[in-house]
Amino acid sequence: MDVLIVGGGIGGLALALALEKAGIPSRVFESSPEIKAVGVGINILPHAAKELARLGLDGALSRVAVATREAVFFNRFGQLIYREPLGRAAGYEWPQFSVHRGDLQIVLLEAVRQRLGNDRVLAGWKCVGFEQDAQGATALFRSTSTGEALAPQRGTVVVACDGIHSVIRKQLHPGEGEPLYSGVNMWRGVTRWPPFLSGASMVRAGWLKCGKMVIYPIRERIDAEGRQLVNWVAEIETPRHEKRDWTRRGDLADFIGAFEDWRFDWLDVPSFIRAADQVLEFPMVDQDPLPWWTQGLVTLLGDAAHPMVPRGSNGAGQAILDARALADALSTHRDPAEALQAYEAKRREATSNVVRMNRKNPPDAILREVFVRSGDKPFTRIEDVIGLEELKAISDGYKRVAGYDRESLVDRGGG
DSSP states (O other): OOEEEEOOSHHHHHHHHHHHHTTOOEEEEESSSSOOOOSOEEEEOHHHHHHHHHTTOHHHHHHHSEEEOEEEEEOTTOOEEEEEEOGGGGTOSSOEEEEEHHHHHHHHHHHHHHHHOGGGEEESEEEEEEEEETTEEEEEEEETTTOOBOOOEEESEEEEOOOTTOHHHHHHSTTSOSOEEEEEEEEEEEEEEOOOTTSSEEEEEEETTTEEEEEEEEESOOSTTOOEEEEEEEEEEOSOOOOOOTTOBOOGGGTGGGGTTOBOSSOBHHHHHHTEEEEEEEEEEEOOOOSOOOBTTEEEOGGGTOOOOSSSSOHHHHHHHHHHHHHHHHHHOSSHHHHHHHHHHHHHHHHHHHHHHHHHOOTTHHHHHHHHHHTSOOOSOGGGTSOHHHHHHHHHHHHHHHTOOHHHHHHHOOO
16 A cells, blocks of 8 residues: 655644554655745644654654643733633643644644655655556646656545645645635744743633734743744634735734734733744635535545634644544555545544534634623723623533543543
């Protein structure tokens, strides 16, 4: 068996490692001329951290990431709404990591090259489609730099890990249309800043109609002053958006006004934003869940299968779970086509539920409820606005749908 993996992002590299652990050869084809650190911060929730530990990556990841200890929610006046422990602080066997997307990708890439060999990761190969017959599947490529056709690559199966704009997804579902805009635009950046709150806090504050922020550290002690590299996301409802591009620069003037008076006792938000190394802009988009992912010996994984709005800190984690499920299916089914169907049966509805939950009731629904019930005004006691049990229920409900409530992870064991 030879698995062709189209896309060298988090999902594709995690799949290569999961396949290697199962004794299945694979090759990774990445469209970028060079695989390098791009993007900003992401979170690895305990269910995905468990899978990375199974692949022997927990040590490398802990050296480049922050083990997140708590989630804290504030209104735009800086009043505390809700606080809960995360990861090991919440009693999980596995941590929650906050990490630079590029750092995670490099950890995965180095492991793939070490275990599979440098020749198993090819950069500058842009997939333009696929062909298949009963015996196997062929991925078609052009050179990213020259546009010239490259030699077709034949494998047992082809797995599309090429993201929300997946060429293979479009070939499988040609009438689907472009990604769906949520009505929320995002500006993201990283800022070198002294530790705040616990030093390992994930902060969500405000709400989309007046401006919302998500803030958390992703690298520890980056200089002699003891500062951290802190990821932040500014979200505002707006009709304007451009196609999602991880590298498009954003303009501070387009959004800073919503946060000019956010001066809390633990963070001067406008000063913090202005101190950013860079600002990127892209829209919050997703796609409706697909009725199927698999056609014969070709299937989808990660954002190519289930792009979701990033409101649950869960996109990369779901791709990592996909990788484990697909490697397991290919190692336990003699017929590769049956294996792909088994993988889809395990993951498609589960991830569809997460896509829907991210739209309707993600963890930051806590902020929405307080915004609506308080009339966007300061409160005296949060209990006068919403009960703590209801806040906890919103958070716990998302964990159950996304598959990382503590009971589910304990039930599945540590294997």
